[in-house]
Amino acid sequence: MQTHTKAWLAGAGLAGLAWAIQQWRSVQPLPELLRNRTVLITGGTRGLGLALARELADARCRLVLCARRPEELTGAGAELMARGAEVLPLVCDVSQAQEVKHMLEAARHNFGPIDILINNAGSIVVGPVEAMEAADFQFCMEAMFYAHVYTTLGVLPDMLERGGSILNVTSIGGRVTVPHLLPYCCAKAAAVAFSEGIRQETRGKNIRVLTAVPGLMRTGSYQNALFRGHQADEYAWFTLSDNLPGLSMDARRAARQLLRALAADKGEHRVTLAAQILAGVHGLMPGLVNELLAMVNSQLPGAPPRPGITIEGQELADQMPAWLDRLTLLGKAARRQYQLHKP
Numbered sequence: 402m403q404t405h406t407k408a409w410l411a412g413a414g415l416a417g418l419a420w421a422i423q424q425w426r427s428v429q430p431l432p433e434l435l436r437n438r439t440v441l442i443t444g445g446t447r448g449l450g451l452a453l454a455r456e457l458a459d460a461r462c463r464l465v466l467c468a469r470r471p472e473e474l475t476g477a478g479a480e481l482m483a484r485g486a487e488v489l490p491l492v493c494d495v496s497q498a499q500e501v502k503h504m505l506e507a508a509r510h511n512f513g514p515i516d517i518l519i520n521n522a523g524s525i526v527v528g529p530v531e532a533m534e535a536a537d538f539q540f541c542m543e544a545m546f547y548a549h550v551y552t553t554l555g556v557l558p559d560m561l562e563r564g565g566s567i568l569n570v571t572s573i574g575g576r577v578t579v580p581h582l583l584p585y586c587c588a589k590a591a592a593v594a595f596s597e598g599i600r601q602e603t604r605g606k607n608i609r610v611l612t613a614v615p616g617l618m619r620t621g622s623y624q625n626a627l628f629r630g631h632q633a634d635e636y637a638w639f640t641l642s643d644n645l646p647g648l649s650m651d652a653r654r655a656a657r658q659l660l661r662a663l664a665a666d667k668g669e670h671r672v673t674l675a676a677q678i679l680a681g682v683h684g685l686m687p688g689l690v691n692e693l694l695a696m697v698n699s700q701l702p703g704a705p706p707r708p709g710i711t712i713e714g715q716e717l718a719d720q721m722p723a724w725l726d727r728l729t730l731l732g733k734a735a736r737r738q739y740q741l742h743k744p
Contacts, residue, residue, distance in 0.1 A: 621736025
């Protein structure tokens with residue numbers, strides 16, 4: 402047998418073993434550390450937040466869910482209670498310090514101190530930098546950086562007394578800046594720095610901190626993203642990227658990986674192979690990666706003469722050609738599964 406054939410078979414065997422291990426782990430119950438705990442999940446009514454909530458509901462955790470839309474809280478809360486979980490749904494805009502303070506007071510009054518904090522809420526603004534305004538950067542920083550700060554500082558005194566766990570959902574965009582996502586990447590980079598700093602300063606104090614660095618996940622979130630510039634063209638490329646099976650991961654699988662990484666006190670976990678490769682190559686050759694991403698940028702939609710308005714993806718979906726609609730079947734299925742539709 403030729404050497405390259407043996408190498409191929411060995412590689413295929415290792416890949417098969419890795420897949421089998423992942424499948425075995427996926428059906429195992431969560432570690433005891435994550436069972437019967439009081440958990441606060443921001444943005445827990447849809448997407449990855451809802452996937453995490455479902456896993457923790459099955460582990461008999463008491464769930465505090467916060468979101469801005471009461472109707473989403475009602476739907477998610479009912480489903481999770483049907484799974485046997487105690488659920489406290491609270492309307493809260495986590496980008497507002499006073500609302501976070503009141504939300505944490507209500508959570509503590511009803512369920513006691515928070516054992517596990519999951520900072521998951523976020524928003525995406527898509528478009529070229531020429532189409533952005535300072536308000537877009539401020540919006541993203543408030544939604545995905547200051548929100549982490551407000552909740553973390555709010556639960557930290559209790560956790561310093563009795564221990565606890567914090568899972569900060571950041572993004573591969575916080576490690577490697579991606580074209581047409583600049584406000585988002587800036588906010589996620591700040592969230593990465595905050596998460597790493599909190600871990601460093603609480604080591605030895607019985608607090609686990611995980612910096613989650615996901616790549617693309619199939620949650621149907623492309624319809625909730627905000628688009629600037631040539632909105633329809635921006636929606637098209639972003640939607641295609643979000644639906645490719647080789648680049649994106651099912652949210653349920655991602656949720657299980659992250660919860661196990663938190664229990665194992667890993668410090669950082671990069672979800673999806675593409676995210677791992679991109680971050681690794683960028684760490685070794687940042688100049689090369691930036692040049693390659695500049696080439697990618699040259700193939701993305703150009704900038705309009707003026708910034709224009711911001712449009713949510715849902716408003717653009719009906720304008721898309723039939724071929725694009727056929728390529729989003731995975732995203733549509735994920736959208737139904739993770740309640741990203743609006744009533």
